[in-house]
Amino acid sequence: MEELKNRILQDGKVINNEILKVDSFINHQIDVELLNNISSFLASHFENVNKILTIETSGIAFAIGVAQQLGNIPVVFAKKSKSALTDNNVYSAEVKSFTRKINSTVIVDKRFLKEGENILFVDDFLAEGNAALGLLDICNQAKCNVLGLAVVIEKSFQGGREKLEEAGVKVISAASIGNFENNTPIFD
Numbered sequence: 001m002e003e004l005k006n007r008i009l010q011d012g013k014v015i016n017n018e019i020l021k022v023d024s025f026i027n028h029q030i031d032v033e034l035l036n037n038i039s040s041f042l043a044s045h046f047e048n049v050n051k052i053l054t055i056e057t058s059g060i061a062f063a064i065g066v067a068q069q070l071g072n073i074p075v076v077f078a079k080k081s082k083s084a085l086t087d088n089n090v091y092s093a094e095v096k097s098f099t100r101k102i103n104s105t106v107i108v109d110k111r112f113l114k115e116g117e118n119i120l121f122v123d124d125f126l127a128e129g130n131a132a133l134g135l136l137d138i139c140n141q142a143k144c145n146v147l148g149l150a151v152v153i154e155k156s157f158q159g160g161r162e163k164l165e166e167a168g169v170k171v172i173s174a175a176s177i178g179n180f181e182n183n184t185p186i187f188d
C-alpha cells in the first residue's frame with residue numbers, strides 16, 4: 001500500500017537498522033483512517049474467516065479493523081500469562097519477544113477456539129515469525145484451520161515469512177521492508 005509506505009517514510013523512526021518505530025500512527029497513537037484503509041486491504045485477501053486471533057497488545061486494534069471488514073466476526077487476543085502451566089482450561093505456547101528478547105507464555109481460553117473454526121492471524125509486525133508460530137501452535141492444539149497471517153508491516157529480511165510459509169501459513173502484508181540502509185527503510 002503506497003499510503004502506508006509513504007507514512008512510514010514520513011513518520012517512522014528506525015533504530016539500529018533493525019526496529020521500526022511507528023508509534024505516532026500505528027501502535028501508540030493510532031491514525032484511524034489509515035487503520036481502516038489497511039484493514040480493508042488486508043481483509044480483501046481472505047474469505048470464509050470465522051474468527052481473528054492476535055496477541056496483546058499492539059495487534060488488537062488492527063485485528064478489530066480487519067474483523068469489521070469481514071462482517072464483524074469475533075476477535076480473540078492471546079494473553080501474556082505467568083500461570084498457564086497449571087491451568088487446564090487454556091491453550092498455551094511459548095513465544096520469544098522480538099523487541100524485548102525474552103520468552104513469554106501466551107494463553108487462550110479453550111472456550112474461545114473451537115475445533116474446525118477458520119482462523120486468521122492479524123499483527124502489526126512480522127519479523128522472525130515467533131509470535132505467529134506461537135499462535136499456530138495454539139490453533140493446532142485447538143484443531144482449528146489457519147487461513148493465514150494478515151500483517152501491517154513485514155520486515156522480509158528477518159525470515160518470518162519463510163518459516164510461516166513452510167508451516168503452510170499464507171502471509172499478506174500491507175508494506176514489506178526488504179532492508180534498512182542507514183536507518184532508512186528500503187521497500188520490497
Ligand code: 5GP
Binds near residue numbers: 020022058096
Ligand atoms: P516476530 O514474532 O515475527 O519476530 O515479531 C513480531 C512481533 O514483534 C510483533 O508483534 C511486534 O510487536 C514486534 N516487532 C517486531 N519487529 C518490530 C519492529 O520493527 N517495530 C515494532 N514496533 N515492533 C516490532
